[in-house]
Structures are given as C-alpha cells and as structure tokens.
Amino acid sequence: MRFPASLHFSITSFFIRNALKRRKRFPLVLMLEPTHRCNLLCAGCDRIRLQAEEQSADLSLRDCIDSAIESGAPVVTITGGEPLLYQDLRPLAAELLRLKRHIYLCSNGLLTESFIEEFEPHSRLTLNFHLDGMEENHDRIANKPGTFAKALESIKKAKRRGFRVSTNTSVYKNSDTRELERLFALLKGLRVDGLLVSPAFSYERVENDIFLTREEAVRRFLDMAPLFERFPFISSPLYLDFLMGKRKMRCTPWGNPTRNPLGWKSPCYLITDRYYSSFAELMEETDWDRYESGADPRCRDCMVHSGYEATVMRTAFSNPKDLARLALWNLKKS
Ligand code: SF4
Numbered sequence: 001m002r003f004p005a006s007l008h009f010s011i012t013s014f015f016i017r018n019a020l021k022r023r024k025r026f027p028l029v030l031m032l033e034p035t036h037r038c039n040l041l042c043a044g045c046d047r048i049r050l051q052a053e054e055q056s057a058d059l060s061l062r063d064c065i066d067s068a069i070e071s072g073a074p075v076v077t078i079t080g081g082e083p084l085l086y087q088d089l090r091p092l093a094a095e096l097l098r099l100k101r102h103i104y105l106c107s108n109g110l111l112t113e114s115f116i117e118e119f120e121p122h123s124r125l126t127l128n129f130h131l132d133g134m135e136e137n138h139d140r141i142a143n144k145p146g147t148f149a150k151a152l153e154s155i156k157k158a159k160r161r162g163f164r165v166s167t168n169t170s171v172y173k174n175s176d177t178r179e180l181e182r183l184f185a186l187l188k189g190l191r192v193d194g195l196l197v198s199p200a201f202s203y204e205r206v207e208n209d210i211f212l213t214r215e216e217a218v219r220r221f222l223d224m225a226p227l228f229e230r231f232p233f234i235s236s237p238l239y240l241d242f243l244m245g246k247r248k249m250r251c252t253p254w255g256n257p258t259r260n261p262l263g264w265k266s267p268c269y270l271i272t273d274r275y276y277s278s279f280a281e282l283m284e285e286t287d288w289d290r291y292e293s294g295a296d297p298r299c300r301d302c303m304v305h306s307g308y309e310a311t312v313m314r315t316a317f318s319n320p321k322d323l324a325r326l327a328l329w330n331l332k333k334s
Helices: 005-020 047-054 061-071 089-098 112-118 135-142 147-161 177-189 214-223 225-230 237-243 279-285 288-292 305-317 320-331
Strands: 029-032 075-078 102-107 125-130 164-171 194-199 258-260 263-267 272-276
Touching: 005 075, 005 102, 005 305, 029 061, 029 305, 061 089, 061 258, 061 279, 075 089, 089 102, 089 112, 112 125, 112 147, 125 147, 135 147, 147 164, 164 177, 164 214, 177 225, 194 214, 194 305, 214 225, 214 237, 237 305, 237 320, 263 279, 263 288, 272 279, 305 320
Parallel strands: 029 075, 029 258, 075 102, 102 125, 125 164, 164 194
Antiparallel strands: 258 263, 263 272
C-alpha cells in the first residue's frame, strides 16, 4: 500500500465526522513551522528571508501542541525552516503521536542522523526528505555542496532503522525530465516508500525567473507522465491529472493551514495577507471564496500540492468513481 491503512482510516473517519457536523471547511493537514531558522539558503524558499527580516522566535512546544489540537487536522507536517534545528522536536513528535496524529517530518537531511538514531520508528511517522535533482543540481539549488550526498546517507540510515521515508521534489523551470527520472530510479532503488512532486511556485518574496508558469507546468508534467506509472508516487493520481492539465481544480487553502512563529498564516502556505492569533479566527475571518475562486492574481500560476491535494480528497469524498480510483491506486505498488 502507498499509504498505511491507519492513515486511510483517520482521513475517512475525519471526513465522516465533519460531514455529520455539516462543516463546509476543515483542515486535513496542519503545516506546522516551529522555527524559521534553517541551515540552507535554497533558491525557491522565502522562509529564511522571513526569519532574517522579522526575527521571529521559535514557537514554544506548548504552542505547537495547542495548534495541532486547535486545528484538529489528522495529519501534521512539521516543516520550517529546518525542523531539526528546533530544540523540542523530539518531545513534539512524541506528543503528536500520543495524540494519534500522522506526522510528515520534512528535512533537508543534513541534521537527521541523531533523530534517526534516537527516535523510535512509528507507523504514523514518515521522514520526508527534499530532493530537487541529482547531486550537482540539488546542491546548486540548496546553495551548499554535499547536501545531496548527506540526504541520501540519511535516507539509507532511516530505511535501515525501519522508518517510513518519502521524498518531495519541486520542479523548476530548468528541471530536466531525464534527470528527474534518474533521481526517482535512485530513490526507488533505496526502497523509499513514496515520492511527492509539485511545481515550485513563485513565493511572494522570491525572484520568479526560476518558476514555471501554469502553461509551462502542464507541459512539463505531461512530459513526465510515464514516470508516474514507473515509480512509487504518493502524489495522488487526481492531483497528477490536474498537473497534466487533464482535470480542472479549485484550490482549497483551508485544507492545509499554516501555523508558524508569527501566528496563523492567511490565506495559505505560500502567500501571506495577515496573521491571526487563533485557528478559529483564521477560519472565520479569511475571505476563502476569493482564493477558492482563483480571483486573486497571485494564485494564477499556482498548482502546489499544499493548495490542491486537499481539493482531491474533498472531490473524492463527493464522487464514488474518484474515491474508488484512489482506493485502487493506494493498493497498487509501483
Ligand atoms: S492557489 Fe491556493 S495555495 Fe496557491 S497561492 Fe492561491 S490560495 Fe495559495
């Protein structure tokens, strides 16, 4: 199976509970950024610049836990910044597991060694490594030689210790399909449990000449189509259809709300109009219709998974054919 049965059960029961309560909008994945500090300065990331400009202190452990409880999302993606720089990462992960949350712990792989050695693998914990190309290009995007080699070493170590491991690859204007094919083959050979893919998107504070327009993204992902059959992707087939221009979708940014040291970020992981002090305020005060309709010009080229994978789940739970397709896809191994 591509995803553990326990994750399926959590998501399905979560949808049913929310449907019974007649809630129109609810989060599936909390994007939790305990720190904006990072040990890299990647080309496509705005968080390190944000840290330098706004000097935000890390979230306290209590704030992190309260945010997970407040949002109620069954999945928590711990991201940043580099989460391994967060001093309370271990108690945070342990408490989230105790609260029965599924965790995706995102890392560049440079500091994961001690976590892998000290923390016990768990079926609800996945270590997610960011890899944007083969060695030369990945290290260039990360702005640090040796990053690729270290991430690979961490992946091998995590697999040996029995962790679930996935990777996330952002596709840029200059990404080469054949190179990505070699990367995915390498990761499959290392028995990585799942591959995620998304077009890199023009964050507000980052220069945009490295990002694909929506039209370019569709062409690039169509070119990559054969890879989606050959390698163990966990980007859903409905989302991949959207990336290949075969399906229209509307963003559901409330499906992946972001909590970081500055507050609850509105409207989404990528763009910021304002911060709220509580999750309830974020949900009540944000003009969701504006972003769901695509009326905001900043959304024009955006196709990122944090905006659209929640749309996939919502679509599937209202369409039995799509739900059956997702269920069969999850059972199939690549
Ligand atoms: S499409 Fe969605 S995820 Fe993308 S920038 Fe707009 S609101 Fe954010």
